[in-house]
Amino acid sequence: MSTDLHDAPEPIRSATSARSAASAARSAADPAAPPPPGLTPAAVATLHELVIDWFDAHARDLPWRRPDAGAWSVMVSEFMLQQTPVARVLPVHAEWLARWPRPADLAAESPGEAVRAWGRLGYPRRALRLHAAAGAIAHRHGGEVPGSHAELLALPGVGEYTAAAVASFAYGRRHIVLDTNVRRVFARVVGGVEHPPNATTAAERRTAEGLLPADEATAARWAAATMELGALVCTARSPQCGRCPVAALCAWRLAGSPPHAGPPRRGQSYAGTDRQVRGRLLAVLRASREPVPQAALDAVWHEPVQRARALDGLVEDGLVEPLADGVYRLPH
DNA sequence: CAGCCGTGGCA
DNA sequence: TTGCCAAGGCT
CATH class of the missing domain: 1.10.1670.10 (Helix-hairpin-Helix base-excision DNA repair enzymes (C-terminal))
Structure with missing residues (x-):
């Protein structure tokens, strides 16, 4: 047991306090x-x-858990694992770490390359955010993934969970x-x-x-x-x-393993949604090293209004870059 | 804060 | 087959 338990007085915050500060306070667990x-x-x-x-007996041997895995490896894994199963992340994570072993290496690439290398992991905005986070780390943190929850939380694509996960798994912090x-x-x-x-x-x-x-180390293990x-x-x-x-x-x-009471847990619909159209559009752009003509994009979806809305959304999100003459490519 | 944002495997 | 689910974040 740790003997240096200290009081962590609840900070008094106004209703307008910054989101990051409030979240950091929430995640800084009171011993x-x-x-x-x-x-x-x-x-x-x-x-x-x-x-x-x-855990000691049954933990999987995952690359980002190995002793030689750095904070960057942990951070890349956490981004990729947001809503994506481990099995699908493994090969892409290995490719990313081999190609971009440090945050600055990724930051030196175009965002489009990050989106292309993201492959079919899904939610490609994560690739964009990870690329942006790498840039922030390279320029504002001396190229090193920060270890504090608050600094992590300030990075794009890092929310309460990911900040705690990186601080805990990569730096052994208590969160x-x-x-x-x-x-x-x-x-x-x-x-x-x-x-x-x-x-x-x-x-x-x-x-x-x-x-x-x-105890900090035990907390991270837990x-x-x-x-x-x-x-x-x-x-x-x-x-x-x-x-x-x-x-x-x-x-x-x-209690006898009672089944879920309450209202049904809402699922995610997909077929026929803009998300499906966006996915098809981006798949075409990922597959092409050259800019793609409008006609190639038009072929992926029959309904023109939804198709246009989906493409506009991708451009709005920075996942697609429109060039002149109705030609598109991944962002440079 | 409820809804949106991909993709694929499995029961 | 179809719905559920997978290391969330953002607005």
Whole structure:
């Protein structure tokens, strides 16, 4: 146990305080936060030990987790893993790190090259934001990925989760790391329900803070371990409770694994949406090293109004650069 | 803050 | 087959 617990007085903030400051305050976990209701400090300590021991035995050997992986590798992985499965990220992450081993290397490229190298990971605006973040790191941070949550949060494409993840995984800092996996694990083990709320709540942050180990290195381990548990065992569909190290302590399990009550969880529609059209348009542009004539883009979608709206949106987002004479290319 | 932003695998 | 889901962020 750490003996240098210090008080972290809640800063008084006006309603107009900056988003980054407010988020940083939220994620800077209070070492004195109480355990969640119904859990004794001893139970929390048991939870830590069981989950971290399980992690030591079952963690996947992922490139961005290896001892020689730098903060840049971690940061690239976190961008790519935003809403994209690990299996699809692995090859692209390897390509990126080999091609752009430092943030400045990526920053020296055109944004279009980042979008092209993003391939089919999806949500290509992430490639643009990562490219912009690399530029900010190169120019404002001496080429080194910053280690503080606030500085990370100021980078494009870095939100509360990614800032905490990079600070924790790359720098061993103590932060609550609330991704979809961790939120689901806590919803079940502590909350006794099958699924967390749609959006992260203050109650979830309090729970996470109450569970966060006081010791910095243990906290970072805990963050990775709870995330891995959610990814491999405590999955959204058909969880493997028989392989769960904390099944005996799980509130959801102890309650008989009741199915999700509440309103149905909203899914993402896709077929026929602008997103699908944008995807097809960008696929054509990624595949061509030369600027693409309008006719080639027109061929991907039958409906002209939606097609034009999608293309306009891509241009608006900076993913496509219009040239003269109705010719388009990825941005230079 | 609810809706938008890609893509593909799997139950 | 179709819906659900995957290490979110931004407006």
